Amino acid sequence: MCDNMAIEEVGLENDEIELNADAFGDYYCHSWDNDDKDGIINDMGFHRVDSDQIIYRSKKKRCKLIGKYVMGDVLGEGSYGKVKELLDMETLCRRAVKILKKRKLRRIPNGEQNVDGEIKLLKRLKHRNVIELVDVLVNEEKQKMYLVMEYCVGGLQDMLENSPGRKFPQWQAHEYFSQLIDGLEYLHSKGIVHKDIKPGNLLLTLDGTLKISDFGVAEALDLFAPDDTCFTTQGSPAFQPPEIANGVESFSGFKIDIWSSGVTLYYLITGEYPFKGDNVYRLFESIGQGLLSLPDLIVEPLRSLLDGMLKKDPKDRFSLQQIRHHPWFISRPGKLETAVPVPALRGDDLHTMSVLPYLIAYHYGSDESPQFVTARELNDDHRSLADDSENKSTKNNGSFITAKTTSWRRGPLPCINVRKLTNCRTS
Numbered sequence: 001m002c003d004n005m006a007i008e009e010v011g012l013e014n015d016e017i018e019l020n021a022d023a024f025g026d027y028y029c030h031s032w033d034n035d036d037k038d039g040i041i042n043d044m045g046f047h048r049v050d051s052d053q054i055i056y057r058s059k060k061k062r063c064k065l066i067g068k069y070v071m072g073d074v075l076g077e078g079s080y081g082k083v084k085e086l087l088d089m090e091t092l093c094r095r096a097v098k099i100l101k102k103r104k105l106r107r108i109p110n111g112e113q114n115v116d117g118e119i120k121l122l123k124r125l126k127h128r129n130v131i132e133l134v135d136v137l138v139n140e141e142k143q144k145m146y147l148v149m150e151y152c153v154g155g156l157q158d159m160l161e162n163s164p165g166r167k168f169p170q171w172q173a174h175e176y177f178s179q180l181i182d183g184l185e186y187l188h189s190k191g192i193v194h195k196d197i198k199p200g201n202l203l204l205t206l207d208g209t210l211k212i213s214d215f216g217v218a219e220a221l222d223l224f225a226p227d228d229t230c231f232t233t234q235g236s237p238a239f240q241p242p243e244i245a246n247g248v249e250s251f252s253g254f255k256i257d258i259w260s261s262g263v264t265l266y267y268l269i270t271g272e273y274p275f276k277g278d279n280v281y282r283l284f285e286s287i288g289q290g291l292l293s294l295p296d297l298i299v300e301p302l303r304s305l306l307d308g309m310l311k312k313d314p315k316d317r318f319s320l321q322q323i324r325h326h327p328w329f330i331s332r333p334g335k336l337e338t339a340v341p342v343p344a345l346r347g348d349d350l351h352t353m354s355v356l357p358y359l360i361a362y363h364y365g366s367d368e369s370p371q372f373v374t375a376r377e378l379n380d381d382h383r384s385l386a387d388d389s390e391n392k393s394t395k396n397n398g399s400f401i402t403a404k405t406t407s408w409r410r411g412p413l414p415c416i417n418v419r420k421l422t423n424c425r426t427s
């Protein structure tokens with residue numbers, strides 16, 4: 001039986017525990033007790049255990065340092081690896097890190113090339129609407145790479161998926177679309193074709209700034225290339241233009257970004273794709289025909305903008321300049337409907353920094369959290385403590401607070417449970 005089996009022994013992290021429990025209701029764990037009457041032994045020798053038999057025990061927060069960064073919780077996971085939150089100890093900036101295992105990359109078709117390409121490209125770029133690659137760390141011993149990026153609170157795809165109507169009000173879509181065009185114009189001016197513009201690759205920072213991210217399949221045009229001709233693409237099928245669906249050999253790179261931005265705008269406004277198919281072959285058949293039918297809810301001037309961006313022939317398709325001068329782009333739709341919010345992160349609407357519990361474990365070395373009290377409380381109760389130079393003060397929700405613990409003033413810090421990845425080098 002698995003009665004005493006704690007989830008952490010299965011090797012899952014906290015957030016994975018919640019996810020898996022929600023999705024399946026029960027777990028499979030390794031327990032080798034032959035008396036198991038309730039569990040089911042399958043062909044592979046695993047015992048099925050119901051969720052009520054599992055003791056949920058939070059994994060201890062163990063502070064992990066990567067260079068000058070303190071690592072927090074997992075923010076998300078893509079096909080290349082996990083993304084975790086970070087705190088830069090020098091600047092106190094909140095960051096996100098994509099953790100890539102080289103062994104895993106080798107198993108993904110073009111995995112290593114895509115990552116190398118992404119790093120090279122991102123290092124060249126600096127724009128308000130393009131995700132910034134802040135640092136690259138490599139741990140040769142562990143065969144891991146850490147891409148440190150600007151921290152974002154979420155992406156447009158997650159926002160849509162978590163909103164009841166699964167679409168944005170026009171004013172909100174307009175705000176994001178304008179920023180997308182600003183970022184795209186910058187990329188094209190640098191000779192970069194993104195090739196995978198879609199809501200899932202458009203992230204938002206805490207102040208609502210849109211960041212174009214995921215340059216894994218982007219292409220930097222040759223400096224001396226006469227035009228933007230490209231020959232390959234690996235973007236998401238639903239966002240591909242007719243020329244790709246019809247398998248042409250070469251195509252205008254910039255015009256494929258215009259098309260996918262048009263599909264993105266359509267999706268932000270309607271919550272649906274302009275071209276559909278049960279499978280990728282049917283989808284490409286539909287895209288390849290290029291017969292656009294806009295629903296009645298899309299009225300002028302938005303109608304003619306989408307029509308111009310989703311023209312079957314790339315030569316007839318709008319350029320960025322035409323989009324910029326279009327009446328819908330210039331307009332400011334009224335904020336008549338309430339905004340779709342950024343979804344909560346594991347139930348936390350405020351997206352509180354997840355690094356703090358690790359720092360608390362680091363500084364106090366126990367599960368006991370420090371007690372946070374206001375400066376006034378502190379002055380009333382422990383006047384001497386308030387003057388203590390060892391007291392650490394911080395700001396919380398605009399009010400001044402001071403942290404105190406009973407053990408704080410006594411001697412040196414307790415044993416620090418910290419894993420330091422000293423082998424990291426910046427590249």
Ligand SMILES: Nc1ncnc2c1ncn2[C@@H]1O[C@H](COP(=O)(O)OP(=O)(O)OP(=O)(O)O)[C@@H](O)[C@H]1O
Nearest residue numbers: 075076077078079080083096149150151152153214
């Ligand atoms: N800079 C960031 N700040 C905060 N969260 C991020 C950041 N970058 C990525 N994430 C989160 O991590 C998840 C995984 O991102 P990643 O770019 O690795 O993959 P993806 O684009 O979702 O998928 P794939 O790589 O398979 O196309 C994202 O869905 C997002 O929730």
